[in-house]
Amino acid sequence: MSVIAMQEDIVAAGTVQAETPFFAVRDIHAYYGESYIVQGVTMDIRQGEILALLGRNGAGKTSTLRAIARTGNPALKSGEIWLRDKPVHTMRDFEAARAGIQLVPEDRRIIQGLSVEENLVLAQVAPGRGWDLDRIYSHFPRLAERRNQEGVTLSGGEQQMLAVARALARDLKLLLLDEPYEGLAPVIVQEIERILYDIKELGITTIIVEQNAVAALRLSDRAVILDTGQVVFTGTAKELLDNPQLRNEYLAI
Amino acid sequence: MNVIFAQLLNGLDKGGAYALIALGLTLVFGTLGVVNFAHGALFMLGAFCAVTFRYLITLETVTVDPEKLSPWGAPLEIRTPLAQNWLGDFGAVLIDYSVPISILLAIPVMLVIGVVMERGLIKHFYRRTHAEQILVTFGLAIVLQEIVRSVFGANPIPQPAPQDLRGAADFGVWLGMAPNVLTYPLWRLVYFLFSIGIIGAVFAFLHFTTFGMVVRAGMVDRETVGLIGIDIGRRFTIMFGIAAVVAGLAGVMYTPLLPPNYHLGMDFLVLSFVVVVVGGMGSLPGAVAAGFLLGILQSFASMTGVKAIIPGIDQIIIYLVAVVILLVRPRGLMGRRGVMES
């Protein structure tokens, strides 16, 4: 904790509103029906940062992201979420999305019945456009080739690209990536990493959930570890990598 | 030969009507994915918009003459229509054209009914099972039906077409035949053109805007569509409202052909489901094609010659065709993959 506090002080020197972080999650509790899954998660992110959210299967990482994106399932029962001065916890899913929060879900959720291009066009229907199609296609030539194919018939990796591209098609402030590398060949992982760096350059803030902790931490500034819906570690990526006990217990690396 | 021609004409007309009646259902059922057993009730409510409108403009002042008694023993009533009193000739025209003019009443009324229905009830059922959708919409249909019955009674209430459109047009003469060989009711021609118009308008709306795509996507995966910033709930409401208006207008214009009663909707319910499914779930052109196909085949199957060969064919033709088409083409004429298949 102290490390973060120190870093915040350093940043504070440069900015006016030091107290309000870019994105803040304050003690959120979320339920699937009656099962209590997210049990008081708190975290802060500064603008342009990449935060790795780590933990074992079933720790509640996906649930936390879904609660932040306001999907309604799990239902947020208490706690606050602030994007700058906007109270995300009072919003509904589409309002959060319009405020600039984009979730790339773990199972990609490419929409059946729509072609690759339609999937992208759909992302630009609501106000707040991001990259245009040309820019997307130039980053993802694979998608350009397949633009008229039905989205769901893409290979697993191609679908992942489409899901990331769909988020980029929106005006992004906070990107939530749920296991973006899953099922991707190492070459593509590198490609996506490059894109994430690019995104970071643009000042977009990212939370990344990833089982491939090594790859995730390579990219991230800071890390949070969840266990049974609670935060058990917050700190810099380096701190985590330097702590063999944490590595062994939660990351098995 | 003339008979065949006449039946073809009739089939086209019937098909147009089927397509129009099924159109509203396709929007809700084929696009929003709600098995809407209240569709027939919406059609019926549309028809009763026409009845109400006519009732309003033919309102009469009733004065009772206590001196005289009617033959059944009640005091004699003297009635004077208001519209004619106040508006003179224009009032008479208004009454004459009450059916087409009641469209103006039906559009806002049906829109409100549709929106209220969606917001109040249907909204909560998108994510429920089809079975539960059936139960709730069927219940709703019964309730609407009973309300209409308690207001308007159980007997059909005839709605005349405007005087000028009441008779038959000598269609044959237009095509260069002898007079009186091929005549066809004017109002049916009007209904046909009206169907084409409405169908065209709905197509244009869904085709030239992204609205249709968004709604389709929302039906497949509501959550994801919400996550990319689309307020899908509002669009579903609009879609449902449009569907209610389309169903209602189909009902309004149908009244001169079929005197409406509270039960009208149920009679058309099964037919519209068959048309939509034979056309293929989620396909508007499919529903229209199926409407025409069934209309034409039904007309031909009703010819005495055909019935002589296969007795009873006219009774079952619609269902027989439905079976054959669904067995030959897995998703009806133009169905989309994955729409309501599980």
Next chain:
Amino acid sequence: QDFCNNPTGDTVTFGFNVPQTGSYAEEGLDQLKGYQLAVKHLNGEGDGGMINTLKPSALKGNGILGKKVAFVTGDTQTKTDAARDSARRMIERDNAIMVTGSVSSGEAIAVQSLCQEMGVIYMSGLTHSNDTTGKDKRRYGFRHYFNAYQSGVAIAPFLAQEYGRDRRAYHLTADYTWGWTQEESIKAATEQLGWETVATVRTPLGIGDFSQYITPVQNSGADVLILNHYGHDMVNSLPQAVQFGLRDRQVNGKDFQIVVPMFSELMAVGAGDAVKGIIGTSNWHWNLPDDGSKAFTKSYGEEYGAPPSQSSHTGYVQALLYADACERAGTFYPPEVIKALEGFEFDGLGNGPTLYRDTDHQCFKEVLVVRGNMSPTSKFDVLDIIGHTSRDEVTYDPAMFGGDLGPYDPNNC
């Protein structure tokens, strides 16, 4: 004697079994009003209605055999299954001594055969099929209403008079038993006049849109269209036929005509303007000038603010006739009541002198020929009476329709 639902208390229960929902609801509900009025009058309330005009009459206006009349109602939904369910409820649970009411022949025949099995008398309501007192007649079933055969015989002379003897007719017939019997009867009657039958086409029940059946009429060479339709089929097919311009046509040098052999005023209301000038037959009409009809119309009008339909008339009359038979028999024991009804000659119920024939339990009386009123003065005034066909003319040999009444023995439910 021991018999089904022998009334023990100081009331006796009738079961009024009519369609209250579904396509025939309007007729059923009106019939129910007739029954309720009858109960009032039987119990000595109100002005007594036709109790005062029935001749001979054993009714005293104090209930039946000193017991007050009570009733239960049921909804047949115009389905045979529901009709039988409801009738069985009346008999098994509510101890109805008599069941009455119907608006379609299907339900009448079904309930009639049930009542035979249970040993309860059934006084049918509207049922026009020849089968009800023909092939499917039952000892415990009685029909006051007329039938298809009588319609045919009654209407024929008027058709000849109005439209001549050289006509070519095209039949559209509802494709079920009632339609067939009516088609058969009307066809026989008109062919006897010298008319030619061009075609008889069966139409599915309840299709709503008949255009595909009306289209071929245009070029068939026929100059009369006979619609053997009833209920909603008639309400739909008649206006549609008119819209096709059939009545504006000239065929074979004559004006094209449409005939609806069996009319009911409630349905005529449903058909709207199309009914103007159309000829058909009717069992009764509130406009009739005799004392019975006047008395009934008056008390019904005072009670409900509208004139009665033939449906309510039939219900009312059937209830009275049953009550009278009990009085005359001096018992509720069904075999005795049946015998009292069988061969009963009476007058004053609106149709002139009437006979309840013993061999088939069909009433024989005058049949009305009516025509759609060209200039109605009120919404109730849709039909004009244009003629009466005498009882002798519509009487036929009971052997013609076969059937077997079965035994008198009471079954103990």
Next chain:
Amino acid sequence: MKSNNANVVLQVADVHKNFGGLKALSDVNLKVEEGRTHAIIGPNGAGKSTLLNVVIGRLPPSSGAVIFGNTVLTGLAPYKINQLGISRVFQTPEIFADLPILHNVMAPAFARRDGGFRVNMFGRTDRESEIREEAESLLEDVGLYAQRHGHAGSLSRGDKRRLELAMCLIQHPRLLLLDEPTAGMSRHDTNTTIDLLKKIKLRGMTKVIIEHDMHVVFSLADEISVLAQGRIIAHGQPDEIRDDPRVQEAYLGGTQP
């Protein structure tokens, strides 16, 4: 090309698969020997899953044949192929989401025991103790025993994968096809799964495995084929593949994690 090698369990012969103009598989030949673990790696969209789909009868090949033991699989119904002894773990878990987890594992065992169709409506699921015990011990192996009465749909993603693996294992297939069995699993669980799969190997089960996680591939594979753009571009022992420059370029992308 009739194989006279009795050891070959699965043989893919000259298989082509086109989707419209797209050649998803071209001229693919593959032999998998009894008891060995054959890994297929390759970039995304290379056609790996498509190849498995052809094997299990989900997709018909455009040309070529798949031979299992002495049986030609091409054209057989999927359930028959499974009955011959082939089970598959899918890339996106295919489980019975609204059934209890225990029943998810028991159902495949019934298919194994009773064949494609049997109306054993007088049997009792809860009396099938043999199958139940086996299912429970498998659930123990994959770490889902505690949740066995819960509904499969509410499992987290990694757990669904493990469940699906258990569903396949209970069938004792001769050939097990695994499409990215550890994707989405935590490192810890991945290691458990590797151990589990090694254990099965000791029992002699033949496996074809698709994985992007090289750790898994190199821990398990006896042989590796590399698929790129629908063609097999390399084939050999793990060590050979690791050093093959074509593989480096097409797949591993220079740097190694």
Next chain:
Amino acid sequence: MFSLAKKDLLSLGVFALIVLAMPFWLSPLGAAYPALMQKLAIFAIFAVGFNILFGLTGYLSFGHAAFLGIGSYTAVWSFKLLTMNVVPAVVFAVVMSGVFALAIGYLSLRRSGIYFSILTLAFAQMSYSLAYSVLTPITNGETGLLLVQGDPRVLDALFAEPRQGLPVPTLLGLDMSGYAGFYFCAAMLVIAFYLSQKIFASPFGLALRGIKSNQTRMNYTGFNTRPYTLAAFVISGMYAGLAGGLLAVTDPLAGAERMQWTASGEVVLMTILGGVGTLVGPVVGAWLIKYLENIFSAFNESILQRFFSFLPDGLDTFVVTVTSKFVGDGWHLTLGLMFVLVVAFLPGGIMEGIHRIVRSFQRRGDREPDGSLKAQPAE
């Protein structure tokens, strides 16, 4: 082979008790007369059978009434041609509807989802139309197939003296139209319920549930799904045939309306109302709808007046006017409102609602010590 789990055995016992005791507990509800109780038992059988198809496999048939009608016609023909004994009638009804279900199911099950529903609907509507018109020689059309004096009844003619009047269906000399008929139907219902319990608890039932849950997984798990669904279809068709046969047993008449789509829709509604996929739900749904249909529709204003006469003047007329909208000819309104309210507030039907209430009481009463939820599959 005929054993049941303890829990199921208990529920079977309780169920049998409730069914057989109907004459007692229905009498304060005004429904304890044979005709209605027979109907309650029969339609419960229909719904239980329907649930085997719909509840387990998820295939929603919209034409099940066809099998009901076929059962009835077959039974009446058996009375007409062979004997008034009910055993052959019921057996033939079940077999005949099974044969039809096999044919219709074979074709319809080529499609799934809504396409399947419409196929079954189409077959049923065709049967209905034809039975009403062209097939009148077999079905007696609108009037319905009735017994007549002149029927051959070959077996009866061989062994017994013809009696006066129309004969009635009998079993061991018992007349099937009254209480005896009810107990016969009730016994059949208990057997039918037991069989459905067996199916639910069997590996066969598990396979059917698998089909509902994930057909893809079923196929690649080595199940041949088509015969499974067909078997379920035929079994539930036979249940419908049994129900149809019993209708004819208790009241020997078969009408075409029994096959109309509204009749098929009714069983769908019964099942959903009670709770799809639960054992008891369809029974509850069937009872509720039939009760409303028979009892509510029979209320009229004079009954209401008597009922509310304890209220002060003025108020009673008001209450009577309001309630009369919901009973008598307005009973459909009650039905419709009930449908809407039940699904809106009790998702999963009445049984699910009851479960929830029970669960909430349990939770309040005794919390599980380890805090774990007793997860129970929806059975």
